[in-house]
Amino acid sequence: MGDVTREQRRAIYRFAALVIFIAVAAAAAWLFPLPSLGELQGYFSNTRWGPVLFVLGYAVLTLSPVPKNVLSIGAGAVFGFAAGIGVVIAAALLGSTAAFWLGR
Structure with a gap:
């Protein structure tokens, strides 16, 4: 043994x-x-840089093996349905462009 x-x-x-x-x-x-939903909404809504920071963070995380569904749902919860869709589309396009150029 x-x-x-x-x-x-x-x-x-x-x-x-x-x-x-x-x-x-x-x-x-x-x-x-973890912060509450109200705290997150306040953080991202009270500044004009909130959506920009979210887009940049989402785009960077697109390059890593992180579940993007959670981020997309979070965007909808924080920014609302219509604005969340816009934020997610912008972030996904930015992240996929970065992945393309890194791969190239």
Whole structure:
């Protein structure tokens, strides 16, 4: 029972990394709670740079493996249905253009 194969050691390390990741995520969620919808609407609506910041953030996150559906729903919740559609289309076009030029 003393001999641990390389694959078993690798599985143990992966499991330990998963447990540590879950613990850090839970601690972060407890220490830094997410803002309420009203706070988000106030942050993005009270400044004229709010939609621009959202578009830039969405465009950057388009280049990473982040679920864009969550961001699209968030845009609708924060800006309203019609403005949210416009923000999402602008951000998706900007992100896809950046991905095209990075790939080129």
